[in-house]
Amino acid sequence: xxxxxxxxxxxxAERLQPGDHRYMNNAGLPEVRxxxxxxxxxTHGVSLHAEHVIMTCGAAGALNIFLKSVIxxxxxxxxxxxxxxxxxxxxxxxxxxxxxVDSTAAFKPDPxxxxxxxxxxxxxxxxxxxxxxxGVAYDQAEIDAIGAVLDAHARRIGRPVYLVMDEPxxxxxxxxxxxxxxxxxxxNAVLVTSFSKDL
Numbered sequence: 001x002x003x004x005x006x007x008x009x010x011x012x013a014e015r016l017q018p019g020d021h022r023y024m025n026n027a028g029l030p031e032v033r034x035x036x037x038x039x040x041x042x043t044h045g046v047s048l049h050a051e052h053v054i055m056t057c058g059a060a061g062a063l064n065i066f067l068k069s070v071i072x073x074x075x076x077x078x079x080x081x082x083x084x085x086x087x088x089x090x091x092x093x094x095x096x097x098x099x100x101v102d103s104t105a106a107f108k109p110d111p112x113x114x115x116x117x118x119x120x121x122x123x124x125x126x127x128x129x130x131x132x133x134x135g136v137a138y139d140q141a142e143i144d145a146i147g148a149v150l151d152a153h154a155r156r157i158g159r160p161v162y163l164v165m166d167e168p169x170x171x172x173x174x175x176x177x178x179x180x181x182x183x184x185x186x187x188n189a190v191l192v193t194s195f196s197k198d199l
Contacts, residue, residue, distance in 0.1 A: 001199055028055025040191070044181040059168050059194040063090050063126070066190060070162060071096040071123050078117055078125040080109050084132045084166070097121070107134040111145040118153045118161070125150060128166040129180065130173055137173055140180040147186030160188040168194040 027033065033050035041048045056062040071077065073095035079087050081100050091098050101117045104110050109127065127146065129138040147163050154161040163186035170179055170193060182189040 005199070028053070044183045044191075046181075046183045058196065059166060059192050060086065060090070062192045063087075063164070063166065064093060066162075066164065066192070067091060067096060067124065068094045070160075074121060075123040076119060076121045078114065078122065080125075080127060080131075082107075082133055083126075084128055087126055096123070103134075107131065107136040108138065109142055109146050111149045114146055115149050115153070118149070120157050122153060122157075122161050123159075124162045124164055126164045126166055130169040132169065137175050137177065138180055139177055140184070143180040143182065143185040147182070147189070151187050154188065162186075162188045162190055164190045164192060166192045168197045171198040 030050060032055060033053040036053045036055075037048040037050050040046075040053070054062070054065075056065060067077070067090055071091075071094055075096050076099045077087075077091045077096045078099045078101050079091075080103050082103075083100075088098055099117050099119075099122070101113050102110070103113075114125065125146065127138065127143070129143075130136065131138075143163075143165070150161045150163050163182055165180075165182035167179075173179065182191050
C-alpha cells in the first residue's frame with residue numbers, strides 16, 4: 001500500500017481506546033457502516049443507511065453470505081459468460097444451480113439472452129463490471145436493461161430475482177464513462193465490492 005496508508009494505520013494504532021480490540025457487531029463497526037452508507041448514497045444518488053451495509057471478509061465472503069441467505073437448493077443463479085470461475089463454486093456451496101448466459105461478441109450482457117434463460121427457479125444474476133476476465137466495462141443503459149428484465153420476471157413469478165453487481169474493480173477503469181449504479185437498475189439490487197483492488 002502507499003506509504004501514507006501505513007502512516008495512517010500507525011497513527012490510529014497509537015491512539016487506541018479501551019475496547020478497540022473487543023468483538024465487534026457481526027455486520028461491522030457501526031461508524032464504518034454509517035460512513036460507507038453516506039459515501040454510497042452520494043456515489044449512487046440513493047438514500048442508504050448503516051443498516052443497508054454489511055462488512056465482510058472480502059467480496060468472496062459477501063457473495064457466499066448473500067447466496068446462502070437467498071437461494072434454496074435447486075434455485076438458479078445466472079452468470080454471464082465468460083465469468084469469474086469462483087462464482088461457480090460460490091453457487092454450488094449453497095445448493096444452487098448455475099445457468100450460463102452467452103454474452104454478445106463484444107462481451108456485453110444481452111437482455112434477450114437473459115430473458116430466454118430465466119425460469120421459475122431463477123433467483124439471482126451476478127454481473128461483474130469492469131468484468132473479470134474480459135476487462136469490459138458495462139454502461140448504465142446495459143445494466144438498466146438487465147435490471148428491467150429481472151424485475152419483470154420477478155413480478156411474473158411472484159418472488160424477488162436479485163441483480164448482484166460485483167464491483168471490486170470499480171475504481172480501476174480505463175474509460176471516461178461513469179460507472180453504472182445497480183441501485184437505479186433493479187428493484188432487488190445488491191452491490192458487492194472489496195477494498196483490496198483499489199488499495
